[in-house]
Amino acid sequence: MSSSASMLNPQISLLLLISFALSLSVSQSSTYHVFAIKEASVVDLQNAFKQNQLTSRQLVEFYIGEIRILNLVLRGVIEVNPDALYQANLADQQRKAKVPGSLYRLHGIPILLKDNIATKDKLNTTAGSFALLKSIVPWNAGMVMKLRKAGAIILEKASLSEWANFRSLAVPNGWSARGGQGKNPYVLSADPCGSSNGSTISVAANMVVVSLGSETDGSILCPTSFNGLVGIKPTVGLASRAGVIPVSPRQDTIGPICRTVTDAVYILNVTIGFDYYDAQATKEASKYIPRGGYMQFLKVDGLKGKRLGIVRNPFFNFANGSDLSQVFESHFQTLK
Template sequence: MRFGILAVGSLLGGVSASPLGQLSTSSRPNFLPLIEATIESLTISLEKKDFSSVDLVNAYLARIEEVNDVLNAVTEINPDALAIAAQLDAERANGTTRGTLHGLPILIKNNIATFDQMNNTAGSYALLGAKVSRDSTIAKKLRDAGAIILGKTNLSQWANYRSSNSTNGWSAYGGQVTAAYYPQQDPSGSSSGSGVASSIGLAVAALGTETDGSIVSPSSDNNLVGIKPSVGLTSRSLVIPISEHQDTIGPMARTVKDAATILQVIAGVDPHDNYTSTIPNNGNLPDYLAACKFSALSGARIGVPRNVIELFGPDYYVPQLAAFEKAITTMRAAGAIIVDNTNFTGAAAFFNSTAEIEVLNADFLVNLATYLSELTYNPNDVHNLEDVRKFTQTFALEGYPDRDTAVWDNALDTQGWNNTDPRFWAAYQEDVYFGGAGGLLGTLEQFNLDAVILPTDFASSWAAIIGAPIVTVPLGFMPANTTVVKNSRGLVEEGPNIPFGLSFLGGRFDEATLIGLAYAFEQRTMVRDQVQPYIVPNTELADIVVT
C-alpha cells in the first residue's frame, strides 16, 4: 500500500546496510528474532553496542515494507525516524539516556496526534493535512522517555464509530487491515493496525486506544498482552475522541513486562486532561514493572462471573471456554483463591440497556468538536460531527454509501442530544449502576476480590462503562480443524490458529494488581509461543548490521 508521508523504501535509501547474502555464517550476528525481542533485550544490546538505534529503525522499516502490502497495518512512516534514532544514538554514546525506552521504535495509533510531519486522521480524509500546535501528551511522554515514534498504525475508521456495515480494521485513508495468524483474518478493532504490527514485530510495541474493547479485543485476536488503563490514568489530550467518560490509551505488547514498562511511561497527571486529576496518591504511580511477580497469584482472590459467560452462549466459544477452565486450574495451582459464581447482578438488564450508546453519542458530539477546535490548520473546514458527516458522504474516497454513517446518523438525527442535555445524566447513571453495584465494582466489593476473570471476548463492556482497567494475556488458539467462517466482506472471523485471550478486570486505578496476576499467569503458560503467525517478515537485525 502507499504510505501517507513517505514510502519505506525511500527512507531506507542511502542508509548503509548489509544484506544477509554478504555475511558469512561465522560473521552473522546472533540476535534474538524481532518477533521475540523485548524492551529489556533490545536495551541490553544497545548498551553493549551490538547494534544502534539506526540499525533497529532500519530493520523495522524493512519488516514493514515486506508485509504491509498484505496486512495494511501501518498507515504512515515518520520521515524523521532515522534522524531521531541517530540523535538518540549520539546521546547514548555520550552517556545520556532519556528514559526506559531510549532508542526503541514504537508505533502509535493514527488517532494520537504528533507535532511533526505525520498526519493524525482517525483513518479519514477529512483530517488529512490537519495540524495541531503540539504533541499529544502521550506522544510527548514517549519522546521524553527516549522512544522513537516510528509511524502511525491503521485503525477502524473513527475508532469504529462511524458505520453499522463496515469491518474491523477498515479506514478510508488506510485500507483494510488483516491479521497475521490466518489469511484475511479479521484483526478486530479499532486498534487493529497496532495489534497486527506488535504481533509480528514491526516495532517493539504499539499504542492503542479503547472506548469499549478497542485495545483488549485486537490484543486478544493478535496473541498480545493489552492493557486498557482506567479512564484518567493516561491523558487523552489531542487524541481524537469518542467519549471523555470511556476513552483511554494503553500499550499493546508481546509480554506483560513490556506492556507494564510502557504504561509507566505514558501514565500520569496532565493539566490538559482533568480526568487525570483523579489518579490516587496525589498522582504518584505504582511501580508497574515491580508488580510483575511470579508469586502474584498466590493468595489472590479471583472471581468468576458465570452469568456473564452464560449470556454469550456456548457455540463458537467452546474452545475458549475449555481454555478458560484450564486457566482456572493453573491459577489454583499457583495459590489463587478462585471464588466461583461471583455474578454481576445487573448483567442481563445491561444487555437490554441503551445507556452506553447514549452516553457515547452524547460525548462524541461535544468531544469531537472540542478536538477539531484545537486544530491550528483545518484544511477541510470541519468543526463538528455534522461537518464531518457531510464531508464523508460527499468525498468519494470515503467509501460512502458502501460504508454507511449509521452511528453518526443515530447520534445526530435519532438521539439528537449531547452531554450538556438533562437526559444525559439519566443515561450515565444507568452506566454507573451496571458497571458499579450491578456489575464489576459491586462484585469486587461484595466478594472481596482482587480481580475477576473472563474470556477477553466477553470482557470489555463491564469495565468500559465504569472506566475500570483490564489486562488481557494470550489464552489459546482456535483448533487446527476449525471451520473457516467469513463475514459478508470476506474477512475470516473463525478459523484455524486464530488466537484468543484471558482478561483480568479490576477496580479503578488497580492496574498494578492486574499486571501482577497477568504476569504470573503468562509465565506459567507462555501461550504466545505455541502457534506462529502464517506471515512473518524475514528481515532481522543481522541483515542490517555491518559486522
C-alpha cells in the first residue's frame, strides 16, 4: 500500500468500499436476469416463477451474490445455509412437476432468520455469541416448521445485537462477536437500532426479500423504522416462541420484517397459530386469530374514510420553523 493510501481517513475508506460494493451489486442486478429482483416483493417473485421469468435457484444465487458483495460492509448476515441451493433446486422441481403446494405464496422464497431462531440443519443458532457456536439444537423452532411446510427456503441467519441486546448496556446496537458491527445501509454511521437489526439491514439492502426478527422491547419496531421497512410485532403468543433463545416469556414475540405490508401479512399468516411446544401462550392467543387469517384485511382502499391522528409531541420535539419542522410539515401535507 502506498503512503498516501495508508493515510486515508477511515470513514473515507469505508465510503469508497461501500461505493465499490454497490457498483458491483448494481452491475450484477442489471445483467443477471431479465426480471428485476431488487426491491421485488413476494408477489412479484411468485408471478415471475409462474411466468418462467425466474427460478428459485436463480433467486438464491442472486442473494448469495449480494451477500458476498455487500455484507463485507453492512454485516447483516452471519452465515449462509450451505443447503440453500439444494432447497432451491427442489422447489424448482416441485413447481415444474406441479406438486400440491408448489404454488403457495412462500414456496421457493428465500427467508432470513434472526440468529436466535433454531434450525436443525447445518446453520448455527448462537444469538451472535461464540459461546453457542457448534451447539446442536434438538429440533426446528415452531415457526421454522411452519415456514418449511409452506415451502420457504431458509437461506441464512441474520446478525443481531448479541444475546438480543441483553449482553451489556454499553455495547452499541448491531454488534455481536460473531457478526461484527451491523451498519444501517442508508447511512453507515447511523444507528441500525434494536437487536433484530441484521434482519432489517439484510432486507433493506436487498440481500434477501423477507426475514424474521424477535422483540422483547422494541427489537422489531425500532430497526424497521430506522431502516425504512415494515415490521409486525405480534401479540405475545400469536406466534410460537418455541425454539427461540428467550429473554422474557412475558414479552418475547416473533414477527416478520419486510419491504411491504402485504409481504409482512403473508409471513404473519404462515407463522401464527397453536404450537404444542409453546402451548400455554399459543393456545390462548390462537382464540383471537380471525377465521381465514389476516390476508383478508389486505385492501387497497383500506384507509378510505378513515381519520388518522398524529401526535406531534413528545415524539416530534422540535421548534417551529426549524429545518426538521419544515420537512415534517412537507411530508405531512403529502400524506394528507
